[in-house]
Amino acid sequence: MSLWEYANPRKFMAWTAPVLPWAFGLAAVSLTVGLVWGFFFTPDDFRQGSTVKIIYLHVPAALMAINAWFMMLVASVIWLVRRHHVSALAARAAAPVGITMTLMALFTGAVWGSPMWGTWWAWDPRLTSFLILFLFYLGYVALWEAIEDPDTAADLTSVLCIVGSIFAVLSRYAVNFWNQGLHQGASLSLDAEENVADVFWFPLLVCIAGFVALFVALVLLRTRTEIRLRRIRALDARSARA
Amino acid sequence: MPDLGTYATEVLSAYAVSFVLLVAIVGLSWRRARRVKRELEQRDG
Amino acid sequence: MIALLRRDLQLAVRAGGGFGLGLAFFLIVIVLVPFGVGPEQTVLARIAPGILWVAALLSALLSLDRIFALDAEDGSLALLATAPIPLEGVAVVKAAAHWLTSGLPLVLAAPVLGAMLSLPPPAYATLVLSLLVGTPALSMIGTFGAALTVGLRRGGLLLSLLVLPLYVPTLIFGAEAVRRAADGLPATAPLILTAAISAGTFALMPFAAAAGLRVNLR
Amino acid sequence: MIALLRRDLQLAVRAGGGFGLGLAFFLIVIVLVPFGVGPEQTVLARIAPGILWVAALLSALLSLDRIFALDAEDGSLALLATAPIPLEGVAVVKAAAHWLTSGLPLVLAAPVLGAMLSLPPPAYATLVLSLLVGTPALSMIGTFGAALTVGLRRGGLLLSLLVLPLYVPTLIFGAEAVRRAADGLPATAPLILTAAISAGTFALMPFAAAAGLRVNLR
Amino acid sequence: MLAVRDLACARSGVPVLERVTFKVGPGEVLILRGPNGVGKTTLLRTLAGLQPALSGEIDLPDGESAYASHADGVKAALTVTENLMFWAKVYQRPFAPDVLHAFDLTDLAERAAGTLSAGQKRRLGLARLGVIGRKVLFLDEPTVSLDAFSVRMFADWLRDTHLTAGGCAVIATHIDLGLDVPELDLTPFKAAWDATGGSDEAFL
Amino acid sequence: MLAVRDLACARSGVPVLERVTFKVGPGEVLILRGPNGVGKTTLLRTLAGLQPALSGEIDLPDGESAYASHADGVKAALTVTENLMFWAKVYQRPFAPDVLHAFDLTDLAERAAGTLSAGQKRRLGLARLGVIGRKVLFLDEPTVSLDAFSVRMFADWLRDTHLTAGGCAVIATHIDLGLDVPELDLTPFKAAWDATGGSDEAFL
């Protein structure tokens, strides 16, 4: 049995049913641990004061916002190449989760910015690219919603997702070119010197794990819902013709 | 409750809004999942 | 007439988020301006009132051609014209539906977008208020323009050309109100003028719009 | 394909000045901005490059939905799809026709409008050049968006939502070039990048657009 | 019920028909015949009040007429029932679901109108006439795209429901509806090349 | 010339027809019959290559077919001649003005297509078929809105010009074209309610 068989809707429903509670459980545990640890048991940063606590929400949300889009891209390509319905539906299911993450990153970043940079919003490249990402998400979801026929919608949104990804990368460079910006560089690199102090680093890792688990759990749950909706549609169509 | 100093509003509002967003996406996904599941069970008889 | 309003809103929602899209356009214009103008906060704050109002205006404009075009194409408009509701009523309802789907969401979202353009916080209330009393005029004037151009198949452009000059007074008073508030001056006078324009257009324009429709259906 | 280009241009002219209208919209946006922002020359000069580019972009946007919508409604599109020209070719031709009717006139008129916004004279050449190499990308990207949304009957709004984020890089480089020129800096790098985007989109986007059309015609 | 006397009408300012005279009483139908382009659509639009007559009189009870054009005003995004409900409300009439039956739409009641085939959409357009309850109908090629069975169904509805309730109708069509009713060929009423009343007249 | 074997086709993912098999040789016409909604339009679109078949084979010489839909792709702003010239160029054929005569458009040649009546517009749509010179025609209700005279004119053109030149045609229509040709009723080929191949199949 090839790996692709797991993308059959029936199989997918079967193997995700037992996985789902574990995914949610894992997400709940690691999020609780990470956030409680981060919020209650880490010291304040000497420069940023207590605002550093926002990092536990901001960074995982920002990571997941990008990764969700990436997952949609992969799923879209799979749909276009192999025409597995589950991958198209998974892409559709991931989009609202990605939007939530993007909104969260934007909001926590804005709140963080107001004491750090003295402003809620600045046209910093990183922030700006996020805003553009948000627009891509909106367009993607709007296109899904606008099209009646599910396969047509899957095809068109997949094309949009691929083209959009190329332009998202392009925008990132354009935005850098346009404005040099206030936002910190990558601090999660493996290069130890650039990293934030360990006290912040470990709870942050737990939080990131929690966000990943939550993302997986939500995408599985929502994909299952989409599959059920398609099944209802199929049964309706069939009984209308019987 | 740790002492959040001058930035209490910022930190707390960041946490609050994030929780609202998380709860919203989880809650909406969950509710829709349950509704659709029930609908399908009715259809399947 | 209520049935017509209900149907139009239903169609706007069915058609995949008629509510969201006008708003999205507003958002996008606001986002694009800094890309063009550059990221400096002082410059942005200076032009924010004007840009917000221009964006609201363009966002209203973009959906104008749908007010009658779809109904004209599928024949509903001719059927409505022979139905027992006055065409003036149809025009008012169409304007109201347009405002509910494209004007109202803007009013609600304006403060957030003001923040993105670094609008000074004291001006937020005036921004919302000026849009609230000003956008109905945009919808009603737009409905008149749409009535004049229905069936001409020129797309939105001819319509924009006709309507934009008519938008100028609303724009001037609306943006002036916000600018004054941003500078800490009282903004009552321009606000009242904006509201007066809205009231005036809703009182008179439906007749002009209905006349335009009648001629175009002939 | 040349026949199609000829027909599209003919239709644009017949339909009452396709050439003039895109231009008129550009003009009107440029005129509205001072009403919104206020008349101070220094402010206007500062934002002129950005506003000119944003206006060009909006003016391109406004006529996008006509690229395929009219042909889809009257059935021509299905007939073209079964005709002996590749759909990729149709997409390129449509983009070219859109550029000729909406991009090119802007390029020619830009200096005059730049003067209205007090753009510093040394930037005029760069303004024209940046629009000349940048607007083709706007037309081609827009054609792709139009291909995705053809037959959806949502009016221009969904289309705008899809297309505007795709316009960001072109806008940034184009406006940046003019801004640098206005500040007396060299503008070659952003100009080259703008041209590269145009070249890239014309090389790749037709395939995506044709794929979208095929799916929508299904 | 409907009396037309010496009517002349024009299409975009050019006189098309003149001296058209006929009467249609309650329970009667008049079929308009004539080759393509003779002016059937123009005449029906004039009768329905969408365009002014050049001259002549149209006698017709107020608020009793309805018009159905080539295009049938069906909203693709609404379902069949919603489409009909809308027209019922506009005409302030109750919506009686048995029209669905009369036009064989029962199975399609909850389908979005955009997913109907050409003939199904046409049936929906015709069902509107059953909903609005008008007495005087002006119908422009109502049976386009309909199959033979649906044509008969429409003719039955017209005869058994509409006419027996005292209604009347003027119908332009090229096919045989299977109704035994008078026909009016419009060819003899074609406007002469020098007919008066066109909008260019002042310049001649 | 055209051979269809065991074809199944779907409309927005729902199987509509299955096991459709027929052959049309040079100089032959096949008329598709069937009540509204049986799937005539769907079948023709599949044959024309606008949508993929679910299964089955379509044998058809490459680059020889043309399709005419319910809508006729006429540009209102162009004149009758310009409309036809355009299609001639797209298909890289010379434009022979005698098609104007064959479809009784000579008097209208310089009129903007938007000012034509419904039937005149349809004649223009059909004249396109005379211009593009394709051998295999797929026609969806070509005679809608045509008067009896024009229907005969179209049938004559089909018989005397198209078929004698070795062409063939598949035509969906509800009326009698006055041609003595085989008919295929699609009702027996309606897809069973549990037919396979729909896009929802994986979900059942």
Ligand code: HEM
């Ligand atoms: C709306 C505003 C903001 C947005 C959209 C935003 C977005 C992002 C993004 C996309 C990342 C990248 C995550 C990664 O790739 O590793 C990130 C990381 C980070 N942000 Fe923000 N940010 C915002 C505001 C802020 C502010 C105001 C601060 C603090 C002064 C801040 C501090 C950080 C830090 C410390 C990281 C971790 C750096 C890293 O791991 O790359 N951000 N943010």
Ligand SMILES: Nc1ncnc2c1ncn2[C@@H]1O[C@H](COP(=O)(O)OP(=O)(O)OP(=O)(O)O)[C@@H](O)[C@H]1O
């Ligand atoms: N988008 C859609 N979704 C679901 N079903 C559809 C859709 N479009 C069409 N159908 C159905 O597919 C079937 C075939 O339609 P088709 O248009 O091929 O019929 P037809 O034989 O051409 O009918 P007509 O004579 O009325 O033109 C119809 O029952 C129709 O209701």
Ligand SMILES: Nc1ncnc2c1ncn2[C@@H]1O[C@H](COP(=O)(O)OP(=O)(O)OP(=O)(O)O)[C@@H](O)[C@H]1O
């Ligand atoms: N805009 C216009 N300008 C000039 N002539 C027009 C215009 N519109 C229609 N006509 C002409 O008016 C005449 C009457 O058209 P009308 O549509 O009433 O014909 P009809 O009898 O309904 O024909 P059909 O059976 O084809 O529908 C036609 O000869 C047509 O060419």
Ligand SMILES: [Mg+2]
């Ligand atoms: Mg007619």
Ligand SMILES: [Mg+2]
């Ligand atoms: Mg059909």
